[in-house]
Amino acid sequence: MEMEDQLEMRMSPFQEPSVKKERMEFENTPESGPSTSGFPYKRAHLEYGLSKRVEVALVRLPEYKISALRPPTPSQFYSEDESLSSSDSDYQDRHDDSSDSDISSSKRPKTTNNLEHTPIIDSSVFAYTPHETVKVRPDLPEEEIKVDMVVLARKKNLRWQRGKVVEIVTKEDGRVKYKVIFEEKGKSLVSGHHMAFDTMPRLEQLYVGARVVVKSQDDATLFRAGILAELPCRKNRLRFLVFLDNHKPIYIGLTLFHLVCRPLPDPVDDIQDDAHQRFMQQYLRDxxxxxxxxxxxxxxxxxEFNGDHHKCKVEMVDSSLIMVFFEFDKHKEWIHRGSIRLAHMPRFLELRRREADAGEH
Known part of the structure; x- marks a missing residue:
């Protein structure tokens, strides 16, 4: 006995009809007439001693429904071409097939104009494993500070220099000070949070928020204080990001910075610039x-540059930094992609602070 069934299925353009079979042949069935979607119906002949006709109407969905069917993708941090944009990178993963970008470099639409725009602000998780996001000071014994030890000590506001501890002084109120004689002449009585070890730090000592001192790129005898802002991970190609106290960001290797001997309970309190101090407080909170x-x-x-805002062209993107070119005086700088020097960021961060304060109350 011959049986016929008719089945009309409305399907997404991303799907294909499937019927369990040993052999299936599709052919146009003019006797069925055109479908309402503009696509012809198909007939399937199955070799089971039965004849079953499956009528399929392919209906194109609206774009918003198609978008909803696509699987979610992780937020973009930097694209494949951006990740290789800096020539001073310490590391490039040439064999990693994964990408942090939603769009591959070959499919990414090119920028067709240079008009200023308000960029998207991404607040996705930075790293992938717990040891890459640590912001709690490790519970390790403090290293001893001895007389005749070579250290890096603060000589002036933002200038640190190498010297030797010649005396340890305990004040009447119990505070401990260290008398340091500098290699480049002069001496000073400093606190433990204005002095850094001259040795390379150990990895287990490091965390986001650590108070550090970095060798100056312009003068090998000078050092600058700052705060560790990123630990090595795949996204920054195994480098450390440090914010210097003048708000300048810099990617460096382990050998180029030193740990402060006795940091304050909140190392941000040692930053003298109020705007940068507020920025670092928000950064570490987030x-x-x-x-x-x-x-x-x-x-x-x-x-922003010297109190005024100027239009700049973005020339490079390197992980969390962008290199910008100032048209008015032709100089270039590396700027953090969340810097308060970007015109739209101070207001955004202020709104976040207010939200956080309201949540605490």
Whole structure:
């Protein structure tokens, strides 16, 4: 006995009809007439001693429904071409097939104009494993400070120099001071939080928020104080990010910075610039979800310089930093993608602080 069934299925353009069979042949069935969607119906003949006709109407869904069917993708931090943009990178993973970008470099639409825009602000988790996001000081014994020990000590406001501890002085109120004679002439009586070990730090001592001192790029005898802002991970190609106290960000290797001997309970309290101090407080509060703007090379940004905002062209993107070119005086700088020097960021961060304060109350 011959049986016929008719089945009309409405399907997404991303799906294909499937019927369990040993052999199936599709052919146009003019006797069935055109479908309402504009696509012809198909007939399936199955060799089971039965004849079953399956009528399929393919209906194109609206774009918003198609978008809803796509699987979610992780937020973008930097694209494949951005990750290789810096020539001073310590590490490049040439064999990693994964990408932090939603769009591959070959499919990414090119920027067709240089108009200034308000970039997307991404607050996704920065790293992937717990040891890459640590912001709690490890519970390790303090290293002893001895007479004749070579250290790095603060000589002036933002200038640290190498010297030798010649005396340890205990004040009447119990505070301990260290008398340091500098290699480049002069001496000073400093506190433990204004002195750093001259040795390379150990990895187990490091955490986001650590108070550090970095060798100056311009003068080998000078050092600058700062705060460790990123630990090595795949996203920054195994480098450390440090914010110097003048708000300058810098990617460096382990051998180029030193740990402060006796940091304050809150190392941000040692920053003298109020605006940068507030920025670092917010940054450490948000970590490991820092606020990073999304820029591409060729776009225009408004960046503060000496109290005024200037239009700059983004020339490079390197992990959490962008290199900008100031048209008015032709100089270049590396700027953090969440920096308060970017025109739209101070207001955004202020709103976040207010939200956080309201949540605490």
């Amino acid at each position: 970590w490991p979800y820092p606020h990073l703007t999304q820029y591409k090379p060729g776009q225009i940004a408004s960046v």
